[in-house]
Amino acid sequence: MTDLDTKIKKFVQLILDAKNIIALTGAGMGTESGIADFRSPGTGLWEKVNPDEFASIHSYVSDTKKNLDFMLEMGMNIFKAKPNKGHKALTMLQKLGKLTGILTQNIDRLHQKARSKNVVELHGTAYEAICMGCSNVYPITIMIDQVMSGKASPSCDVCNGLLKPNAIFFGEPLRSETLSKADKMIEACDLLIALGSSLLVYPVAFYPRKAISLGAKLAIINIQDTDMDYNAEIVIHDKIGDVLPLIVDIVKSELKQDK
Ligand SMILES: NC(=O)c1ccc[n+]([C@@H]2O[C@H](COP(=O)([O-])OP(=O)(O)OC[C@H]3O[C@@H](n4cnc5c(N)ncnc54)[C@H](O)[C@@H]3O)[C@@H](O)[C@H]2O)c1
Ligand SMILES: [Zn+2]
Known part of the structure; x- marks a missing residue:
């Protein structure tokens, strides 16, 4: 054996x-x-990008466009993945x-x-967006459509607050x-x-x-x-x-x- x-x-x-x-x-x-993980040597995402610049709630609010570009790329990979x-x-x-x-x-x-x-x-999940103002939850497609049509800061229909993917970012509580x-x-x-x-x-x-x-x-x-x-x-x-x-x-x- x-x-x-x-x-x-x-x-x-x-x-x-x-x-x-x-x-x-x-x-x-x-x-x-x-789907790449964060910490595997050679392939983990943190070897390619700095976690302080991406995927933290602070960086998302201060540079939404840059963070969204990174998240969209990661998201598209997630949406097409199979078990x-x-x-x-x-x-x-x-x-x-x-x-x-x-x-x-x-x-x-x-x-x-x-x-x-x-x-x-x-x-949380990559399949939803959440409003940072009123916590209304949307399918992620609503947010992606806004970004694809050129909107730099996707916004909530109810309160006009900033939308973010409904995944927990660094610096956010569970x-x-x-x-x-x-x-x-x-x-x-x-x-x-x-x-x-x-x-x-x-x-x-x-x-x-x-x-x-x-x-x-x-x-x-x-x-x-x-x-x-x-x-x-x-x-x-x-x-x-x-x-x-x-x-x-x-x-x-x-x-x-x-x-
Ligand atoms: N698929 C996803 O949804 C996804 C992708 C990237 C990051 N994340 C987020 O990453 C954060 C990091 O923490 P973590 O501990 O989940 O990930 P991590 O990157 O810290 O650790 C992943 C671990 O999995 C091991 N591993 C990689 N491929 C494997 C395989 N095929 N079989 C067995 N082991 C394998 C690696 O050796 C590593 O130790 C989490 O908060 C999570 O939300 C999620
Ligand atoms: Zn709202």
Whole structure:
């Protein structure tokens, strides 16, 4: 048995033993769908642009046009992306009754496109725009149409306030309803599976610690090391799309044998 086989076997057993599993997903979940993450060496977005100049609420307000050009490029890539093998494997795990819900940092809606249920979008979504004046929410197409027709600062029909994508920018707080839903999921789970996240951005960086302190186990699939590797029951440093479908297939056949 290779080292990977042993790890996969252990991962499967953790899933079979658990009663309430939550997946915590990050940008590494989307890379196999063609969406760049932030921190992968060579391909991560932060090697190309400075996060202080883009994607912060301060930079958006002070130079809307420059930020919108960057976001539109990123957005177009997101809108054409399709769920990959990893998203589909999570949906299968849920169909097998082995995944309660997903906490995602991603704004790409690929879990929902793969028909996973109970997905909490911690950082909002690229598919909506929100007014910074009155908080009215619009489909993102309304905002894109205004930008495409040459408007430098897209605006709200109701109050004329500045529209922004309904994703959380740096410097913005997360929504309190979202945070309390996520807290409940973390408090209730007995296995947390972290997938494709550097686990550096708060509050996500805090969730594995909180789950473990409440008695849950942690399992990680991530190409690079994370700060939480030493606290996990199992860590697989590999591509999600190569490993997760194998794990879910074995879980499926083990559950069939039990019937
Ligand atoms: N798809 C998206 O919606 C998207 C894309 C870019 C950034 N973001 C935002 O990025 C922020 C950054 O935090 P983060 O922790 O999610 O991302 P991150 O960029 O900090 O970390 C991504 C991690 O995923 C790993 N990884 C990349 N491809 C992988 C694969 N195929 N299989 C396994 N691991 C893989 C990398 O090694 C890295 O450690 C989040 O706030 C999120 O909102 C989202
Ligand atoms: Zn408004």
